[in-house]
Amino acid sequence: MGKRSGAKPAIVGLGELKPVRYTEGQTTLGMIAESVRLAALDAGIEKGQIDGLLVGPQVGETPQHVPATVSEYLGLEPRMSNVVDLGGATGAGMLWRAQAAINAGMCETVVCVLANTHEKGKVSRSPNRNPIREFDVPFGASGANTSYALLKQRHMEEYGSTQEQFALIAHWARKNAQLHPDAIFYRKPASVDDVLASPLIVDPLHLYEIVMPVGGGAAVIVTSNERIIDANKHPPVYCLGAGEKVTHRAVSQAPALEAAPLSYAIAHALGQARLKVEEMNLLSLYDCYTSVVGTTLENAGLCPPGKFGEWMKHHSFGHDGDFPLNTHGGQLGFGQADLAGGMSHIIEAVRQLRGEAYGRQIKRARYALVTGNGATLSEATALVLGGEA
Amino acid sequence: MEDKFIDLTVPGPTITPVSKPFWDALSQDEFVVQRCLDCTRWVFYPRNLCPHCWSNQLEWQQASGKARLKTWSIVHRPGHPAWQAVAPYVVAIVELEEGPSMMTHLLVDVKQKLDIGTPLELCLTKVNDRNMPFFRVVD
Ligand SMILES: [Zn+2]
Numbered sequence: 455m456g457k458r459s460g461a462k463p464a465i466v467g468l469g470e471l472k473p474v475r476y477t478e479g480q481t482t483l484g485m486i487a488e489s490v491r492l493a494a495l496d497a498g499i500e501k502g503q504i505d506g507l508l509v510g511p512q513v514g515e516t517p518q519h520v521p522a523t524v525s526e527y528l529g530l531e532p533r534m535s536n537v538v539d540l541g542g543a544t545g546a547g548m549l550w551r552a553q554a555a556i557n558a559g560m561c562e563t564v565v566c567v568l569a570n571t572h573e574k575g576k577v578s579r580s581p582n583r584n585p586i587r588e589f590d591v592p593f594g595a596s597g598a599n600t601s602y603a604l605l606k607q608r609h610m611e612e613y614g615s616t617q618e619q620f621a622l623i624a625h626w627a628r629k630n631a632q633l634h635p636d637a638i639f640y641r642k643p644a645s646v647d648d649v650l651a652s653p654l655i656v657d658p659l660h661l662y663e664i665v666m667p668v669g670g671g672a673a674v675i676v677t678s679n680e681r682i683i684d685a686n687k688h689p690p691v692y693c694l695g696a697g698e699k700v701t702h703r704a705v706s707q708a709p710a711l712e713a714a715p716l717s718y719a720i721a722h723a724l725g726q727a728r729l730k731v732e733e734m735n736l737l738s739l740y741d742c743y744t745s746v747v748g749t750t751l752e753n754a755g756l757c758p759p760g761k762f763g764e765w766m767k768h769h770s771f772g773h774d775g776d777f778p779l780n781t782h783g784g785q786l787g788f789g790q791a792d793l794a795g796g797m798s799h800i801i802e803a804v805r806q807l808r809g810e811a812y813g814r815q816i817k818r819a820r821y822a823l824v825t826g827n828g829a830t831l832s833e834a835t836a837l838v839l840g841g842e843a
Numbered sequence: 844m845e846d847k848f849i850d851l852t853v854p855g856p857t858i859t860p861v862s863k864p865f866w867d868a869l870s871q872d873e874f875v876v877q878r879c880l881d882c883t884r885w886v887f888y889p890r891n892l893c894p895h896c897w898s899n900q901l902e903w904q905q906a907s908g909k910a911r912l913k914t915w916s917i918v919h920r921p922g923h924p925a926w927q928a929v930a931p932y933v934v935a936i937v938e939l940e941e942g943p944s945m946m947t948h949l950l951v952d953v954k955q956k957l958d959i960g961t962p963l964e965l966c967l968t969k970v971n972d973r974n975m976p977f978f979r980v981v982d
Contacts, residue, residue, distance in 0.1 A: 588856045589888045592975065593948040595934040596854075597922020604936055608914035611959050657917035657931075706936050706946040 463553045464683050464690035465839070467497025467565075467675030470801050472636045473789035477571040477669035482515045483527050485569035485671040489794075490528060493565060493673035499682055504675070506555055506564030507532040508548040510793045511539045514578050524567070534560040541828020542740055543698070544568060545672070545797035546835035550696040552676040562679050568794040569671025586704040598742065599664060601705035601830040603656035606745035609711055610658060613760025615748065617658065621649035622763075623744040624662045624786055626771045631783025633773065633814035638668055638789030663744040663786075670791025672801055691807045694729070694821070695838040697722025705830040712760075715834035716825055717753035727838035729821060731755055734838070736806050736822035737777060738799040741784040750825055773814040781806065781814050796826045800837070807841040848970040853925040855973055862889040864903050869974040874965055876906040876941060887943035908965030910937040910978060913944060917953050937963055937978055950979040 469492030471485060486509070494501060507530060509520045516523045521535035534555045540547040548566035555561055580587070595601070609615050628644040631637035644652075644662050652661040676693075677683065683690050699715035699722075702708050709715075724731055731754050739750045748762040756777075757765035771779035782788050782802035785795045803822035805811040811819075819841070826835040858866050865888075868875040877886040881898035885906070892899045915935035921927055933949040950966055951957070961980060968977040 583857050585888050587854075588858065588862060590946040591854055591923070592856045592970070593934055593946050593977070594853065594918060594921060594923075594926045594929075594932055595946050595948075596926070599920070600916060600918055600922055600934060603916035603918075604914045604934070607916050608959070611914065653919070654917075655920045657919065659916075704946065706944050 461678045461680040461683055462692060463556045463676050463678045464692055465674060465804050466677050466682055466686045466688070466690060467493040467499070467673070468801050468804055469493030469496060469673040470798070471569065471671040473638050473668040473670040473791050475638065475668055476574040478573070480571045480669065482512055482570050483524065485571060485669070486524055486567050487528055489569050489671035489673035490565050490567050493675045496688070497675045497677070497682065498686055499563065499675070501528065501530060503679070503682065504530055504563050504565050505533050506552060506561035507535040508538055508552055508564060508566045509535070510544050510568045511537055513581070532561065534564070540700070540826065540833040540835060542742060542793070542796040543826030543828040543833045543835040544793045545800050546824055546826035546837050547698060549674065549676065549693055549800060549837055550698065550835065553693050556676065556678045563675065563677040563682065565673055565675050567671070567673040568797050570669060570792040570794060572667055572669035572791070590704045590706055598830065599656045599659060602743045602745060603659045604705055605708070605711065605831060606658050606743070609745060609749065609760070612711070615760065615763050617650055618646060619763025619766065620663060620744040620748060621646045621660070622766055623741070623747045624649045627741060627780060627784040627786035630772060630781050630814070631787025634782050634788065637783040637787050638666055639783060639787045659743060665742050665785045665790035665795065668789035668791050670789065670794050672791070672794045672797035674797065674800060674804070688808045688810065689841060691804045692840055693837055694840045695723040695726030696836065697726070698835045700833050702832050703829055708831060711749050712752065714749055714753055714831045716750055716827060716831070716836065719834040719836040720754045720823065720825065723823070723836035723838045727840070729838060731823065734821050734823040735778065735816055735819040736781060736803055737779045738803040738822050738824045739780060739784070740796055740799060740825045740827040741780060741786050742790065742795070742827065744786070746827055746831070747784070749831065750827070754823065773811070773816050778816050781811060781816065799824050799826070803839050807839055847929055848968055851925070851928060851970055853971065854923060855971060861891050865889050868903070869967065869976060872967060872974065874906050874908050874976060875903045876939065876943070877901040878904045885939070885941035885943050887939065887945055907940045909940040910963045910965070912957060912959060912961040912963055913938050914959070915949060915957055935978065948975070948977045950977050955980070
């Protein structure tokens with residue numbers, strides 16, 4: 455019977471693989487293992503100290519028994535393990551669940567890991583045999599690009615938002631990526647005009663408004679073990695609040711944009727942390743598409759619904775700006791390693807709160823808002839991370 | 844205009860025992876939607892319980908085929924390669940007169956001016972030998 459350990463659960467380890475356009479000769483399991491190894495090194499722990507494991511679904515390699523397969527591969531014997539299946543919100547959802555499992559006495563030290571290969575020319579088609587497959591796909595509406603284009607069009611029509619306003623989000627992502635040598639778009643900035651000149655993939659979405667799929671992986675270790683926290687070479691980072699909401703799967707069944715599930719999740723996370731969104735020193739907002747950042751700024755209450763474009767005109771979003779936003783470049787600048795892409799927002803937030811975001815460090819970074827978004831504004835998780843317990 | 848879909852070999856619906864009456868009716872040129880006998884609300888897509896009140900008393904009823912446009916997009920690069928043959932094309936989310944929303948394919952020119960609320964009507968269209976519930980703009 456595990457007794458609850460004394461310390462408040464803290465994030466003590468980060469592992470991140472540099473995103474690559476295409477992987478070669480790699481397996482997802484191998485990349486998971488490498489991400490976990492890096493996180494354990496960062497945390498200063500041995501593998502035997504890990505007693506909790508959270509993994510994501512894997513469409514291709516391991517559709518079932520994922521925790522057992524990963525445990526076997528790594529030689530782990532967790533006393534708590536599970537799959538978290540929240541699309542782009544999986545990483546954030548894992549962190550909250552890791553903390554809850556620790557607080558419930560299920561385990562003490564949890565590794566949360568997501569990774570995937572991305573091989574050239576290999577397209578894995580969804581094995582869905584469910585309503586979205588039956589009632590959306592046969593009309594020519596396959597894939598996330600089309601779904602998010604529908605949501606962006608709705609925003610533009612309902613609120614009068616403009617292509618330039620959305621393009622500015624992609625511009626900032628690329629600009630911030632210039633300070634992150636691992637980013638896929640490092641040394642590839644893009645102006646607003648460049649974004650608007652990129653091809654329309656699914657109108658109204660331009661190519662540069664859409665994340666680039668890459669291969670990569672990320673792992674985060676959370677522990678309540680005081681010895682591990684005390685011996686850690688990095689200052690601990692805590693999850694001060696969290697919130698989550700799931701509403702629908704298919705975009706045709708989505709609620710109104712201003713009632714998107716992130717509006718609930720963000721408010722809940724800030725409420726738990728007893729902080730206001732204006733007190734956040736970093737906005738680490740999930741950005742599979744420009745339009746998601748726009749609606750997230752609105753869902754977070756930084757501006758009224760429909761007004762993100764006007765609001766952004768008056769602020770600056772670099773690490774030295776008044777509202778640092780996705781200082782790692784976001785996924786639009788860093789690349790999206792499938793589900794691990796969502797984890798990049800957590801990793802950057804922890805680096806900033808540790809004071810280790812070299813070359814792009816936010817001054818006096820105390821609090822960060824992290825969001826995760828899965829399916830089409832369907833699965834939403836928000837975290838407030840802080841460097842002070 | 845609708846002929847271009849006849850030989851299009853795109854993924855068709857993955858019909859289930861619950862949804863079969865919907866597709867069977869379409870093949871008879873009828874558009875039926877489930878309605879809850881308890882709360883009277885209409886339900887789409889087909890289910891075996893009402894998502895509003897959890898009643899399992901659902902009945903197939905004739906729907907009007909009238910709808911309004913909620914949002915749309917012009918697909919230049921389809922998510923499934925088989926659709927490329929008819930790209931660019933317009934997909935849309937429509938709100939049926941009866942209440943529920945559904946995804947559909949709009950039979951309009953990509954240059955046509957559209958607005959939220961544009962009135963639409965059902966236009967059954969043969970795709971790969973199956974009647975699909977596409978919509979067009981009301982003249
Ligand atoms: Zn009902």
